[in-house]
Amino acid sequence: MTMDTQRQLQTLKDQLNYYGHLYYVEDKPELPDAEYDRLMQELLMIESEHPELITSDSPSQRVGGQPLNSFVQVRHEVPMLSLNNVFNEEELNAFNKRIKDKLNNHLNYTFSCEPKLDGLAVSLMYEKGMFVQAVTRGDGFTGENITHNVKTIRNVPLQLQGIGWPNRLEVRGEVVMLKDGFIKLNEENLKKGEKAFVNPRNAAAGSLRQFDPRITAIRPLRFYAYSVGVMSKGFGDSHVGRLKQLRKWSIPLSLEVKKVKGLKNVIFYYQDIMHRRNNLPYEIDGVVIKVNNILMQEQLGSVARAPRWAIAYKFPAQEAITTLLDVEFQIGRTGIVTPVAKLNPIFVGGVTVSNCTLHNADEIVRLGVKIGDTVIVRRAGDVIPKIVSVVESRRPDNAKRIQFPTECPVCESHIERIKGEVIARCSGGLVCCAQRKEAIKHFCSRKALDIDGLGDKIVEKLIKKELIQAPADLFRLTEGQITMIDRMGHKSAQNLVYSLNKAKETTLPRFIYSLGIREVGEATATNLANHFLTFEAIRNASEEQLMEVQNVGVIVAKHLSSFFTEKLNQAAIDVLIDVGVHWEDIEVPYEYVPLPLEGKVVVLTGKLSTMSRSDAKLALQALGAKVTGSVSERTDLLVAGEEAGSKLIKAKQLGINVLDEDGIMKFLSR
Numbered sequence: 207m208t209m210d211t212q213r214q215l216q217t218l219k220d221q222l223n224y225y226g227h228l229y230y231v232e233d234k235p236e237l238p239d240a241e242y243d244r245l246m247q248e249l250l251m252i253e254s255e256h257p258e259l260i261t262s263d264s265p266s267q268r269v270g271g272q273p274l275n276s277f278v279q280v281r282h283e284v285p286m287l288s289l290n291n292v293f294n295e296e297e298l299n300a301f302n303k304r305i306k307d308k309l310n311n312h313l314n315y316t317f318s319c320e321p322k323l324d325g326l327a328v329s330l331m332y333e334k335g336m337f338v339q340a341v342t343r344g345d346g347f348t349g350e351n352i353t354h355n356v357k358t359i360r361n362v363p364l365q366l367q368g369i370g371w372p373n374r375l376e377v378r379g380e381v382v383m384l385k386d387g388f389i390k391l392n393e394e395n396l397k398k399g400e401k402a403f404v405n406p407r408n409a410a411a412g413s414l415r416q417f418d419p420r421i422t423a424i425r426p427l428r429f430y431a432y433s434v435g436v437m438s439k440g441f442g443d444s445h446v447g448r449l450k451q452l453r454k455w456s457i458p459l460s461l462e463v464k465k466v467k468g469l470k471n472v473i474f475y476y477q478d479i480m481h482r483r484n485n486l487p488y489e490i491d492g493v494v495i496k497v498n499n500i501l502m503q504e505q506l507g508s509v510a511r512a513p514r515w516a517i518a519y520k521f522p523a524q525e526a527i528t529t530l531l532d533v534e535f536q537i538g539r540t541g542i543v544t545p546v547a548k549l550n551p552i553f554v555g556g557v558t559v560s561n562c563t564l565h566n567a568d569e570i571v572r573l574g575v576k577i578g579d580t581v582i583v584r585r586a587g588d589v590i591p592k593i594v595s596v597v598e599s600r601r602p603d604n605a606k607r608i609q610f611p612t613e614c615p616v617c618e619s620h621i622e623r624i625k626g627e628v629i630a631r632c633s634g635g636l637v638c639c640a641q642r643k644e645a646i647k648h649f650c651s652r653k654a655l656d657i658d659g660l661g662d663k664i665v666e667k668l669i670k671k672e673l674i675q676a677p678a679d680l681f682r683l684t685e686g687q688i689t690m691i692d693r694m695g696h697k698s699a700q701n702l703v704y705s706l707n708k709a710k711e712t713t714l715p716r717f718i719y720s721l722g723i724r725e726v727g728e729a730t731a732t733n734l735a736n737h738f739l740t741f742e743a744i745r746n747a748s749e750e751q752l753m754e755v756q757n758v759g760v761i762v763a764k765h766l767s768s769f770f771t772e773k774l775n776q777a778a779i780d781v782l783i784d785v786g787v788h789w790e791d792i793e794v795p796y797e798y799v800p801l802p803l804e805g806k807v808v809v810l811t812g813k814l815s816t817m818s819r820s821d822a823k824l825a826l827q828a829l830g831a832k833v834t835g836s837v838s839e840r841t842d843l844l845v846a847g848e849e850a851g852s853k854l855i856k857a858k859q860l861g862i863n864v865l866d867e868d869g870i871m872k873f874l875s876r
């Protein structure tokens with residue numbers, strides 16, 4: 207053993223003590239759980255190699271934290287065990303194999319699958335059917351008496367219902383804070399100038415540790431049972447059977463507890479609940495899988511402090527730490543300046559994240575973040591990743607303040623920030639190359655001139671090669687010029703010139719929308735067209751006249767009039783008309799009708815016999831659908847061809863509409 211190992215061990219202990227105190231005692235965790243676990247693993251590794259270095263005060267020696275002195279300590283008659291974790295199917299298989307081997311292979315066993323509730327383990331004692339005591343898990347052997355607080359939790363029965371309960375019955379379960387109540391609580395706390403809780407679990411912990419039960423009483427806490435401890439008389443021979451019996455005695459259970467047979471179905475349960483987790487009323491961080499038969503549980507027994515008959519199959523971490531390498535400022539179509547964090551790439555919530563938005567200057571101040579900082583990144587489900595906090599104790603000496611620019615990084619125009627507004631804007635308008643680029647992308651987009659085969663990537667390449675500077679330049683492109691960009695062969699160039707020509711014939715609402723005037727979406731563009739009938743009338747209208755249009759108020763009228771009085775815009779419009787963009791004036795009013803699949807998320811799977819998958823995708827997109835690759839609770843429709851497999855099963859499980867080939871062909875030909 208070297209001095210280095212000893213020093214490393216001490217550093218790990220200090221860090222774990224520091225972060226552990228913040229987590230367990232202060233309810234203000236600074237690190238994501240996964241990072242804390244990693245430090246603990248490192249400590250355990252060194253200690254297993256050098257057992258002579260294990261001291262009684264090492265954080266490895268107390269799993270679950272110390273009971274607070276201020277509450278009366280209570281010894282658990284039966285220790286409250288913890289669970290071992292698995293993180294993938296391979297580890298889950300190994301868990302199953304260990305069971306099979308121990309049960310001599312031939313036994314047919316089922317599992318109880320349950321959500322792993324993300325709250326606090328609590329033991330409730332009932333004597334002669336009366337609630338008498340509640341104790342936290344503490345370190346598994348001794349917990350804190352929190353009876354007076356738990357009494358205020360509304361779904362905890364103070365008297366058991368029904369008949370046949372044992373004289374002494376200890377019910378174990380989790381106290382959680384409901385998600386919507388948590389959001390409200392934090393809003394109220396912020397209003398009162400108090401600090402917000404980091405997550406529902408910490409809010410639940412904080413609520414249970416109140417000395418004044420009147421405070422606990424107004425917190426949205428719930429209890430859900432998941433096992434029993436002391437019993438003066440046994441009941442039930444299966445875990446699920448026991449839980450159902452508890453339910454009959456009015457003890458609350460999670461609605462998600464299910465008896466499941468076979469590992470395949472366990473995996474299915476896991477996938478399914480992971481996709482539904484955002485819609486559950488409480489936070490969960492995995493699935494607990496337990497051998498259902500009680501005799502088998504006894505036969506399997508436990509190792510150290512975790513049972514062999516149960517395992518927690520955790521979801522991939524939604525939070526991870528990384529370093530903020532730099533901040534770039536991106537300029538949007540209307541000049542909005544968005545700070546974008548450049549991160550050391552990090553795997554979180556199932557994907558690698560290397561950029562994430564910092565929204566605006568206020569957000570940077572709120573986070574108190576500097577370049578070089580260690581930050582916690584969160585990506586939950588399909589929600590865009592974000593930085594949730596800074597690990598200030600890890601700030602390097604050379605951390606750099608984030609300077610919000612006063613000049614546009616692209617065109618050097620002044621950046622304006624209107625008093626009282628959080629948004630900052632580049633004042634360059636069409637002079638700004640970044641704004642022009644976004645304006646051209648918008649001009650080509652599906653709801654604007656809908657130029658087939660001209661996606662964002664190609665627009666970017668055309669601009670980079672300086673082949674275009676403004677929308678009108680698109681219509682002057684030659685095939686030869688287009689082939690100058692990567693991966694554009696003769697045929698593609700020909701197709702693009704063809705679709706550009708075709709797109710010149712448009713409608714008045716599309717043309718107005720394509721100009722990208724602030725706050726003028728499709729519906730406003732249609733209303734303007736219907737009201738004024740010709741483009742000339744719109745561009746010459748006064749603010750008062752504009753405000754006569756349905757849903758056009760002072761602000762939109764101002765945006766319209768300042769857009770049309772700007773010389774550069776006038777010139778850009780005239781050139782567009784010169785190069786041949788045209789439309790029919792309005793005789794019959796347009797009705798703003800959203801596309802049939804507007805905003806719908808569609809997944810294609812299996813083989814289609816009448817068209818290729820890519821053609822089907824294009825056809826669906828033309829009807830307004832967003833076509834994605836995997837089925838989730840956000841999916842609206844699954845198109846399932848021949849030999850559709852797991853996606854079809856999942857869609858059925860989630861209750862998503864499914865169309866077969868006949869169905870989709872009928873829909874497309876309507």
Ligand code: IVH
Nearest residue numbers: 287288289320321322323326327432494513
């Ligand atoms: S059973 C002997 N079931 O997870 C098994 N625990 O990591 C003891 N938890 O301290 C626990 N949901 O706070 C069990 N459905 C569930 C659970 C669950 C959440 C928590 C519990 C326990 C921790 C162990």
